[in-house]
Amino acid sequence: MARSWWGWGNDEDAVRGAELNELLGRVRALMPGELTDHRPPDIASLGLPEPRVTAPASLAGLCSAEPADRAAHAHGKAYRDVVRNLQGDLRHVPDLVARPRDEREVTDLLDWCTREGIAVVPYGGGSSVVGGVEPRCDGRPGAVTLDMGRMDRVLEIDRTSRAARVQAGVFGPHLESRLRPHGLTLRHFPQSFEFSTLGGWLATRAGGHYATLYTHIDDLVESMRVVTPSGVSASRRLPGSGAGPSPDRLFLGSEGTLGVITEAWMRLQERPRxxxxxxxxxxxxxxxxxxxxxxxxxxxxxxxxxxxxxxxxxxxxxxxxxxxxxxxxxxxxxxxxxxxxxxxxxxxxxxxxxxxxxxxxxxxxxxxxxxxxxxxxxxxxxxxxxxxxxxxxxxxxxxxxxxxxxxxxxxxxxxxxxxxxxxxxxxxxxxxxxxxxxxxxxxxxxxxxxxxxxxxxxxxxxxxxxxxxxxxxxxxxxxxxSGGTITHHHAVGRDHRPWYDRQRPEPFAAALAAAKAALDPAGVLNPGVLLPAP
Known part of the structure; x- marks a missing residue:
């Protein structure tokens, strides 16, 4: 099925027929006034700027400069994203969309972008509702969106320990289909399940199916591999550890600012009966x-x-x-x-x-x-x-x-x-x-x-x-x-930054900035998310 470039999900699943009439009827009852339908523009009419960067020959086969790719990766899926797409307001579009096939290619892409100062925006499934995947990267010579969709395999299943090693680009339905024959499930079902990835869940500390106990993806992580411009961070598989601060906790919720999550060992459960x-x-x-x-x-x-x-x-x-x-x-x-x-x-x-x-x-x-x-x-x-x-x-x-x-x-x-x-x-x-x-x-x-x-x-x-x-x-x-958090599970992105800056303790902000400088010295990873862009 074809994905909608401007809105949610698949074009074939859009609201139409009786569902559309009933929905608009409810709206008219609640909000009197004329309802005028504004249809999305054709991508060809958007007049996207020419890409500012060209990938080296060794990476050119991974990168797309097609207008449809660039438009579809310009925004997330928040209300303001959908409206701007409908109005043809794509002020920030990636110059290229890169789709690596393995960890080596992720490393090569980061090395190139670091050398050239090109911003890298990890995309996940693109379901961000807080501006987390929007390439607002002013002052950079270019921006590359990193789409991990080709890295979508379940690499190992440890039935004894009830865990699986999974690549970050796997979408929710594909992951569950691979686990089902083994009688296992991750049992993590955010509303975006069909159109979001494991890497996106980890990078945003996504909330899932369970209303109590295992509420966040954090609870289901055993270990992670993360590629940073300064090297690969690979934590050890353990059921628990008291050996200092957890390396996984540094990258959970980091929203692509510290590194690119490539795979993780995830704790599984027997399928409920x-x-x-x-x-x-x-x-x-x-x-x-x-x-x-x-x-x-x-x-x-x-x-x-x-x-x-x-x-x-x-x-x-x-x-x-x-x-x-x-x-x-x-x-x-x-x-x-x-x-x-x-x-x-x-x-x-x-x-x-x-x-x-x-x-x-x-x-x-x-x-x-x-x-x-x-x-x-x-x-x-x-x-x-x-x-x-x-x-x-x-x-x-x-x-x-x-x-x-x-x-x-x-x-x-x-x-x-x-x-x-x-x-x-x-x-x-x-x-x-x-x-x-x-x-x-x-x-x-x-x-x-x-x-x-x-x-x-x-x-x-x-x-x-x-x-x-x-x-x-x-x-x-x-x-x-009132003492609440600016987000429980939608992440910070760029849109929540003003309130996140107030919420986090100053010593932690300094430590996070130091971690950013150590792992991403050129500041190319998702500039402006969590921390001010350099």
Missing amino acids: RRAGASVRFADYAAAVAATRAIAQSGLNPANCRLLDAAESLLNAGVSVGGGVLVLAFESADHPVHHSLARAVELCRDHGGEPSADATGEPGGTSGTESGAARAAETWRSSFLRMPYQRDVLARHAVIAETFETACTWDKFEALHRAVTEAARQAMSEVTGTGVITCRFTHVYPDGPAPYFGVYAPGRWGSTVAQWDHIKAAVSEAIEA
Whole structure:
């Protein structure tokens, strides 16, 4: 299938037909006014500048200067990226897109770019929503996007230790297809799973399938190989070590600024065979939050523990509730999980929750009449996978539809939620006149939740990027002032830099800058991400 150069996913999977009519109908009901469709421009009409650099003969076969390649690698997949693509605003495009086939070629590419001072932007799957793959590299003689898609093999599987050595360019579905015959799974399913890579997950400390326990890709790493301009860093395979600071932790979350991840040994799991799930309605949001906290602190460790507030429940699950819906799921490859679900449901009942009729069932089983909340869970899961495609349609019709996320401790959540909600509403009032903000928990910990907010507002074509940037700045200020993190799993990139600079301790900033200088003396790796460009 053909990938969309301007938006999310595959062209064949774009929203159309009944889904399109129903989506636009909901938008018209919420946001009165004319909806005009703005279709993406042809790549030939973009007038991209000529490449400023030419690869040496030894690397020329790895590099593409085709306009379609360069346009598709100019932006990530954030709302502002999609809108700029729709408007033909590609101010920063890579001069070349390089696709190495092995680690030697990665090294050769870095050596050439280091000698010439050419910026190198590791691309992953290109699903960044924070400007992390955009070649904003002013002052450089050129920029090369490093696409690792050819390095996509599962090299070894250690069934005894339950681990696999995997190249960084593998996309989620291909990785799982290679592990499935062995009865194993990485069990890391971010929303971008189909269009993101292992290397991208590692470089951005991606959040995945599990709402508790194994929430980040960090938890699943055994060892890594990273090519830097100063040499190759290869950590030892170990289940754990107290030998000084972890070398892997230096590169996890480094977003391509310290080196290029080429492969990693990843911890695997047996594929789950036992499942049980339920949805629980709440009439009061504070009670729903308290129930979620009780479950997060119970040690039950559900695989899914996502709380949808009333607005999220209505917009994306089709259920009207006063407080919200909590979606619960447990899974195991070894033992029954219905007792764990029953206890979680009991905790919900203690806080006034109304569980679905199948709340104690094992996989495939439903008893009694399925409740609206149970149907809501399945509706929301389907909507979750279609959200990026639907976002593209809204962007084409000048509707602002974007998300942001954070994490905080439980004692700060009420104040943070209030501050962020008020900031978003005030900012929307200033630039769009109206709008809706939603909230859900994507992950929960014993000491705090990871709230994920959605913003939906009518925009003005030609101004929607500026309107969103105004809203984003307002909510980011509220997050920072309320003690939350600027990102729980979306990474820093270039867009979060102002708030990340405030969040990190100064001694750590100095140490990170020193590591950058030692590993990348010419400063060619993803300039402007995490640290100021030299």
